[in-house]
Amino acid sequence: MLMLLCSAGPLCAASPEPAAGQVDPAWILSRIARPGAITTQFVELRGSALLSTPLRLQGRYMRDADATLVREVTAPYHEKITLRGQTATLERDGKQPRTFALARAPELLGLQHAFGALLSGDAAQLQQHYTLSAAGTRQAWQLRLDPRQAAAAQAPARQIQLYGRGAELRCIETTDDKGQHQRTLLAGAAQAAAQVEDADALAALCRGQPG
Numbered sequence: 001m002l003m004l005l006c007s008a009g010p011l012c013a014a015s016p017e018p019a020a021g022q023v024d025p026a027w028i029l030s031r032i033a034r035p036g037a038i039t040t041q042f043v044e045l046r047g048s049a050l051l052s053t054p055l056r057l058q059g060r061y062m063r064d065a066d067a068t069l070v071r072e073v074t075a076p077y078h079e080k081i082t083l084r085g086q087t088a089t090l091e092r093d094g095k096q097p098r099t100f101a102l103a104r105a106p107e108l109l110g111l112q113h114a115f116g117a118l119l120s121g122d123a124a125q126l127q128q129h130y131t132l133s134a135a136g137t138r139q140a141w142q143l144r145l146d147p148r149q150a151a152a153a154q155a156p157a158r159q160i161q162l163y164g165r166g167a168e169l170r171c172i173e174t175t176d177d178k179g180q181h182q183r184t185l186l187a188g189a190a191q192a193a194a195q196v197e198d199a200d201a202l203a204a205l206c207r208g209q210p211g
Contacts, residue, residue, distance in 0.1 A: 025132040033121025171206035
């Protein structure tokens, strides 16, 4: 699913605040919101009962000033998905681009709902689709999104867990109804994952745990 919010550049200008008391969803959303255009790298791990090790993808997320969201996979294959309004356009090497309604792709619709609202800091939009709860401190926080009943039937993810530090969203972990995890490491966590191959080490990096 979803990468975001910080890369080596102006997006990282906001320094994490010193550790203080407990955090709440509103505090986290206000820190990770990124209005305007952004680009950030990601490393994604997709678990499957059919695979002995998780599938590892690398690429970048881009969001234009007009709120168009692009997810581009650069390895181990090339794929580009552009979400604009209520449509998605899929581009793969050697094939004609294909445009279809987001309503036909629950996973992409969920990405638009969650990712777009996170980037804009729109708690009201998120709460239309998820129940929010937070834990941790300002230097090591977690934000949990549980799909509301109306959205759960359409969304493949039963739970979304965000991990971060201060103003930096570092990892998005989704869990489906079969208990399979998908982890998307972002920002500093994605950079730290560049030379890490072990799945357990990457999972620990996602959650901000010691390796």
